[in-house]
Structure formats: structure tokens, C-alpha cells
Amino acid sequence: MKRRSGFVLETVGGDTYAVAVTAEAAGVGSMVKLNPTAATLFALLETETDTEALVAALMEKYEVTKEVAERDVAAFVAALGEAKLLD
Amino acid sequence: MITCRFAGLTVAADPRYPYYERLVRDYRCDGAPDLTLSVTEAELLAEDAGKNAGADLGILEALALYRKLSLALPAYGGLFLHAACLSVDGCGVAVTAPSGVGKSTHAALWKELLGERCEIVNGDKPLIRRGEDGRFYGYGTPFCGKEGWQRNTAVPLTAIVLLERGAHDEVVPTSPAEAFPLLYAATLPPRDEAGLRLLLPLLSSLAASVRLYRARCTPRPSAAALCYRTIFEKESSL
Missing domain, CATH: 3.90.228.20 (Phosphoenolpyruvate Carboxykinase; domain 3)
Known part of the structure; x- marks a missing residue:
């Protein structure tokens, strides 16, 4: 899977904002606020990636269990889908 | 060519209408420009919207030039x-x-x-x-x-x-x-x-x-x- 393109990421304080290059790219406004986990996943999803790779990335970066990583990935992918940000 | 100092940069423009020259009179300067602005007729007409709808063409041109400057500015900090x-x-x-x-x-x-x-x-x-x-x-x-x-x-x-x-x-x-x-x-x-x-x-x-x-x-x-x-x-x- 892959997210829609046309975003530039900027980290400000502890938050990362995904700012849409054009209003159409976002569909949900001009920017999306991401927590660190979401920012990691959002960055990886710029190119075609599968669930296993996303889970592995979270397990490595945040030293969480597979169950926690799977749950976070599923929730984030679902949120992206709802926001119509998946290609 | 009209040269001005805006935000510490020397900015040149060659407007079609006289309004811009009057507007920027307090900001004129000499010297080689850091950047040169120009706007197309389409860019000028694109300003004819919202609260500027129906404004004089000279005003629209000045607004289009300022938009160009504003969009160019991040490259200059x-x-x-x-x-x-x-x-x-x-x-x-x-x-x-x-x-x-x-x-x-x-x-x-x-x-x-x-x-x-x-x-x-x-x-x-x-x-x-x-x-x-x-x-x-x-x-x-x-x-x-x-x-x-x-x-x-x-x-x-x-x-x-x-x-x-x-x-x-x-x-x-x-x-x-x-x-x-x-x-x-x-x-x-x-x-x-x-x-x-x-x-x-x-x-x-x-x-x-x-x-x-x-x-x-x-x-x-x-x-x-x-x-x-x-x-x-x-x-x-x-």
C-alpha cells in the first residue's frame, strides 16, 4: 500500500505536520498533524510498503511488541483510509 | 525598470501601469537587483477576485507583483x-x-x-x-x-x-x-x-x-x- 503523494513533512516541537502541496492533496484541509509513530508510518508510506514492513519499522524504532506495533499500524492505516489518503 | 528595497532585498520590476511606481515611492533604491519580478496578464487578472474584484488594473498588477515577491521570498530566508x-x-x-x-x-x-x-x-x-x-x-x-x-x-x-x-x-x-x-x-x-x-x-x-x-x-x-x-x-x- 502507499499513501497519496503531495505532502511535505515538517517537525515542530514534538509534532510532525504533513502539509499538502495543493488543497486537493489533503482532502482534509491543508495539513495533517501526526504524532511520532504516525509520522514514521506516513514517511514510509510515501513509497509502496506492506504491513509487515511497517510493523517491523515500529518494533525497531520504538522497541514495542509485535502486537502493539500491529495494532498501531492497523489503526493508522484505517485512519488514512478514512481520510482518503491511501492511493 | 523600477528598483526598490523590500525586506532587505533589492527588487526590480517593470510594471505596465503607473500605479506601482506611485505606490513604492518610499522604497526606491539603486543598485543591482537580487531578484526581478514580472507578472503575466493572466496573473494580473487572477487578482481580480474576492475583495479586490473590480479593482483598477494598476492595483491588480501591484498585488500580483507582491504575490510574486512573497512566493519568491522563502529562497531568501x-x-x-x-x-x-x-x-x-x-x-x-x-x-x-x-x-x-x-x-x-x-x-x-x-x-x-x-x-x-x-x-x-x-x-x-x-x-x-x-x-x-x-x-x-x-x-x-x-x-x-x-x-x-x-x-x-x-x-x-x-x-x-x-x-x-x-x-x-x-x-x-x-x-x-x-x-x-x-x-x-x-x-x-x-x-x-x-x-x-x-x-x-x-x-x-x-x-x-x-x-x-x-x-x-x-x-x-x-x-x-x-x-x-x-x-x-x-x-x-x-
């Missing part, structure tokens, strides 16, 4: 901010808010409160640019909203106030992360990814280098007094 930029005892305070919230009213209240200690550098459309000393400065330009409040001067920015309307006056510090979307909404976003990659880091540097406040304010003098005290309480006991 600068950006456009929809704000009233005040110089308060030499300290810059940019009050930003969407159109219609009452920036001008609020700026006028600061003037009323502080008299000559408060100068309006630009009432509506200042340029902000990082100086050689690393600080961000607010610049006057002749593009400044209907009140015509502007001075050809620059002031180091101390604070940015994110203004909203309120039933009571309330001014609270806020963080760069919280302020970021509001600051972004007050800039002129570039239409391409390369431009955005220049603007966003600049905007987060700006947010990190000034004090930020969210102000819910009435249009009464108490609002400016509270803002002033909250920002400058350590410096003064007014």
Missing part, C-alpha cells in the same frame, strides 16, 4: 505574513488573524495605549525575513491594507500574537507546535513542493525564535493593555 506588525519600544510584535477578526482594530488599540512608543510597521501584509544576525525582522512595505499603515523600516520580532475574537480578553503563551498551523494559514503557501520545502523550515524556525501567544480579545482598550502586559511584563510595569 523570508516570508509573507498576514499580520499587523507593530514596533513597540523597538520590539516587533506581529498580530496575525484571518481577515475580519479585527487586526486593524487591535493594532489601533495598541497605538491608543502607547502613543508614540508604538509604531505600525505594516498594518496588514508585512514581510518577515531572517537577518544576518539570525533574528527574524518584520519589514514595512507599501502593501499594507486599506488603512495605509506602513513605514519603510524593520523591527526585530519579539512576539507573534495569534488573535481571535473573544467575549473576554485572554492572552496565553502557546508553543511552536500549537501555533504552526495558524502561522501557516497566515502565510502565502507556495504552489509547488520545492517552495513548500523552503517555507516550512523557515516557518518553524520563526515559531521557535519568537514568543508566541494566543489572544482571545474584545475590541476594547483592555485587550491591547492585556496583550502588552503579557508580552512585556518583565520589561515594564505599565
Whole structure:
């Protein structure tokens, strides 16, 4: 899977904002606020990636269990889908 | 060719209409330009919308040139901010808010409160640019909203106030992360990814280098007094 393109990421304080290059790219406004986990996943999803790779990335970066990583990935992918940000 | 000094840059333009030359008369300079602006007929006509609909072609051309300058500025460490930029005892305070919230009213209240200690550098459309000393400065330009409040001067920015309307006056510090979307909404976003990659880091540097406040304010003098005290309480006991 892959997210829609046309975003530039900027980290400000502890938050990362995904700012849409054009209003159409976002569909949900001009920017999306991401927590660190979401920012990691959002960055990886710029190119075609599968669930296993996303889970592995979270397990490595945040030293969480597979169950926690799977749950976070599923929730984030679902949120992206709802926001119509998946290609 | 008309050459001006805007935000510390020498900016050349070759307008079709005489309005621009009159508008920029306080900003003329000599020397080789850092950048040269030009607008197409289509870009000029694109300004004929919203509150500028039906404006004189010279005005539309000047607005199109300012848009071009604003969009080019991130490459030079600068950006456009929809704000009233005040110089308060030499300290810059940019009050930003969407159109219609009452920036001008609020700026006028600061003037009323502080008299000559408060100068309006630009009432509506200042340029902000990082100086050689690393600080961000607010610049006057002749593009400044209907009140015509502007001075050809620059002031180091101390604070940015994110203004909203309120039933009571309330001014609270806020963080760069919280302020970021509001600051972004007050800039002129570039239409391409390369431009955005220049603007966003600049905007987060700006947010990190000034004090930020969210102000819910009435249009009464108490609002400016509270803002002033909250920002400058350590410096003064007014």
C-alpha cells in the first residue's frame, strides 16, 4: 500500500505536520498533524510498503511488541483510509 | 525598470501601469537587483477576485507583483505574513488573524495605549525575513491594507500574537507546535513542493525564535493593555 503523494513533512516541537502541496492533496484541509509513530508510518508510506514492513519499522524504532506495533499500524492505516489518503 | 528595497532585498520590476511606481515611492533604491519580478496578464487578472474584484488594473498588477515577491521570498530566508506588525519600544510584535477578526482594530488599540512608543510597521501584509544576525525582522512595505499603515523600516520580532475574537480578553503563551498551523494559514503557501520545502523550515524556525501567544480579545482598550502586559511584563510595569 502507499499513501497519496503531495505532502511535505515538517517537525515542530514534538509534532510532525504533513502539509499538502495543493488543497486537493489533503482532502482534509491543508495539513495533517501526526504524532511520532504516525509520522514514521506516513514517511514510509510515501513509497509502496506492506504491513509487515511497517510493523517491523515500529518494533525497531520504538522497541514495542509485535502486537502493539500491529495494532498501531492497523489503526493508522484505517485512519488514512478514512481520510482518503491511501492511493 | 523600477528598483526598490523590500525586506532587505533589492527588487526590480517593470510594471505596465503607473500605479506601482506611485505606490513604492518610499522604497526606491539603486543598485543591482537580487531578484526581478514580472507578472503575466493572466496573473494580473487572477487578482481580480474576492475583495479586490473590480479593482483598477494598476492595483491588480501591484498585488500580483507582491504575490510574486512573497512566493519568491522563502529562497531568501523570508516570508509573507498576514499580520499587523507593530514596533513597540523597538520590539516587533506581529498580530496575525484571518481577515475580519479585527487586526486593524487591535493594532489601533495598541497605538491608543502607547502613543508614540508604538509604531505600525505594516498594518496588514508585512514581510518577515531572517537577518544576518539570525533574528527574524518584520519589514514595512507599501502593501499594507486599506488603512495605509506602513513605514519603510524593520523591527526585530519579539512576539507573534495569534488573535481571535473573544467575549473576554485572554492572552496565553502557546508553543511552536500549537501555533504552526495558524502561522501557516497566515502565510502565502507556495504552489509547488520545492517552495513548500523552503517555507516550512523557515516557518518553524520563526515559531521557535519568537514568543508566541494566543489572544482571545474584545475590541476594547483592555485587550491591547492585556496583550502588552503579557508580552512585556518583565520589561515594564505599565
